Amino acid sequence: MLQSESQDEKTGSAKSVVARRLDLRQYVRQQPVMLALLAGVGVIFFLAVAGLSRAYHSQRDALGTRWFSRGMADLSAQHYESAVTEFRAALLYSRDSYAYQLNLAEALIGLQRTTEAYSYLVNLWERQPEDGVVNLELARIAAQRGQTSQALRYYHNAIYAVWPSDEEGRRRDTRLELIEYLLSINATKQAQAELIALEENLGDDPSLQQHAGDLFLRAQDYEHALGAYRVSLKSHPRNQKAMAGAGFAAFQLGRYPLAEHYLQEAAAADSSDTRSASLLKTTDLVLRMDPFRRQVSAVERSEIVREAFDAAGQRLTACGSAKLPVPADASQPSLADRWQKMKPQISEGALRRNPDLIENAMDLVFAIERQTSATCGPPTGADLALLLIAKLHEGNQSGLGSEF
């Protein structure tokens, strides 16, 4: 019994030794060593792949660059179709290249394939939302699609974005483009605000100031327009376009003597400028037919009033009394009745003696001109001048010459 136990013990011990050896071989010698070997082979494999990778990437970079340069050449030559193909080929070798995608988008825009261009640009925008070029292109596409709020957002992004070169210039140009866009959609108030912001950064550059003046005019901000033209004229006093613009702005502001000055200069500098000539004629009439201006003698004033009264009467006749609206209060006389009633009183002597008559006569003249202008279409000549004088003395100085 004891012997058998001892034998069992010995067998157990032998088994244990074998097991331990196996164990040692398997876990201490084999697995760690194999793992080390695996790591070693892995490192060699890694280095080999790194070498291959370098060769692979350099080849692809070279191919990408080659196709990209061809694309750029075609893009600058406006061969958009070829440029698109070449940029696509370049993208095969560098799918995520920002420059390749951006130029592909530019070429696509050149081909009017805005949907494609848009999706590339949006992706680029998500990568670099501060990129000025991308924002500007997106703004243009949004504007083209009539997506006003998006267009404004991208334009504003572009104005404050990062530009690769001439940052100030690109921002200014973008703002000018934004203003053009705002004017095209009749958002004049927003355009005025943008113009005021723009003006602060324009400096004294005459051509830029003139451009700003033109935009201010289109935005119906005549005061700023006049200011911009004046700055422009300081540097280039003989700039006909600036003079014409300044004359127009002054005319709209009701500053007729100043308008006369600029318009005379403009018409003299360019005889083909019919608009300035026409405005000058109206300006002269306004200046001549205004009975309330200073330094006019009583005789002269009486003569002006009489002439104005006659002109209003003729306008009334030409327009036709029937067309004019009947006064709301039936007991009130019509304009024609009032004119007829006042007509006998209008004489040089009476006008000279009675300043109130001048006032009353001119009130009637202004009322007739306003009414006929509303009913029978825009006036011309003396009627237009009288209407402008009416507006001038009402204190309504903005858009005096909206007829123009």
Add this chain to the structure above:
Amino acid sequence: MDLEANSKAEALTDQVSTEKALDQALTNKVLPEAGTDAHTDIPTTGLTESENPVTARAANGRSPKALLKSVFREERFFLILSVFIGIYSGLAVVCFRFAIAWCRLYLLGSGAVLSPTRLLLAPSLAGLAIAVLVIHVFPQARGSGVNQTKAALYIYNGYIPFRTAVGKFITAALAIGSGHSLGPEDPSLQIGACLASVLGRQMRLSRDRMRLIAPVGAAAGLAAAFNAPISAVLFVIEEVIGRWTAGILGSVVLSAVSSVVVMRWFLGSESLFRIPAVQLERPSELIAYSILGVVGGLASVLFSMGIANLRPRAKALPQWTQYFQPALAGLLIGVIAVMGAPQVMGAGYEAMDEAMHGRFTWQFLAVLAGLKIIATLLSFVSGTPGGMFAPTLFIGAMLGAAVGGAEHVILPHLTGSPGTYALVGMGVLFAGFLRAPMTSVFMVLEVSGNYSIILPVIVANTIAYVISRGLQPIAIFDTLTRQDGLDLPSMEEQREEGILRVEDAMHAVDGPVLNAQETVDQALAELEKSTAEEFLVRLSPSGWNSVTRQQLKTMAAEGKGGSALAALLPIRQIPPLHPDLSLETALRYVDKWPLVPVVSRADFRQLEGVISERDVLERYREFGEG
């Protein structure tokens, strides 16, 4: 060939198993097995060694040798090996990608517009070369690689010859690079699985581990190919392994992550596709995506029916035609390309990218989707090695963008971009054709890096999956394995297989339930009205035991009639079951106790029913009879 491989694998793993058993016995002396400690009954699952008081105590008194041994226990070693598998697979996949790119460059040219001569000659001549290689040198390289990996798991104990990886690498690179309409993902999956198998064999893993190693490598290969670790893990779980098990999940995740890290090291971390964030302004827009789901589901059925019908016919053609089938397929694909659709060649990722950027009209996109189905059918049916993932994504992307484009024409206010629809389309085809619904959702998220698209993807994928499942009950991978004469488990069928639960077999208590405080005489009196022989005894304060009428009578005869049952019954209690447990769990107990109580999870004293061995077997018999 297969038998030889199998016997080799068995011989190897048997040897390893013997050593492992010895090791296991030794290990148990020093360090208790994870799960339970035999001496203390302290559950140890889920605790690390340092956290576990028992193992920590054991480790403190261990020699360095023992410590080293504990570090290299197989399950831990398997995890370390998974990282290496991931690294190796990642490196192999990177090389595979380089090979495809170089083949494309030298066979088709470097530009975006390719010459017609090359378009016709490259795939045809490459097809001839591939046929010779596949017939004479690498016969295992045929097909996509997914089923071969499944076969390694279920049939060959994880054995995949190294030659398969080499063959797959060369032939698939040549095929895809020359313009055959196939993708690199499935071959990458197989290359990864093969490398894992080779490493596992070198490390002399046990049979169990060897079986699991192929999916670990497959996940690594797929993750690196897609740059999508989550999708790869899900695909392997969903389509290869078929179940979630903690034992394998850690290894699969580790290998997938490490392979992706390696791949990103060399090829960058950008997602495969990039689309702007999706703004789903109105929930009603989901209807538009649902339509895509329907169209995608039908296209999936068409595609899989094409493969299922044409593949056996092509295989049945005379042997000599096998040499020319890939070449003919290549020539026809070249003709399609020359006719104006070169986008169908190769994996087609560039074309997908362009479709997402709105390059094509919706009509042309629809044509491209149709032509790609034809081109892929030609390539795959001809036996050219290469994957179906990329063509599936291509068809889905084109179809998605086409449906989106058409819907935009009808309903211009829809906000989805072509890229959005293309991405959703990819997921739709993936769900419908490959029948991997979960993977399809995550795949779209990962390849786009865009989470905002999740709702449309889920809706459309589900619809496509349901349609495809309804019209084509057998999934494409299962069809292919059956055509190859293999009987691999169908993951889809497994997923949908009903599980029998305890509640399906239990029955109501048909006798009185005794209380442990009752005396034997009281119990016998209570049982007089009942005809049952077995009775449950409710213990105090909780727990259950059972007693037979005969036992009670014997106790009474022995003069123990006045004693309480609690004092007379054996201390061992019956472990109660719950109605929701699987019937397999019940099987562990019903042979030890004639009657097992089924109790509420909320109150262990509340009896829901009882279950016996007979009930369980009866239920299984009924289930088997259908």
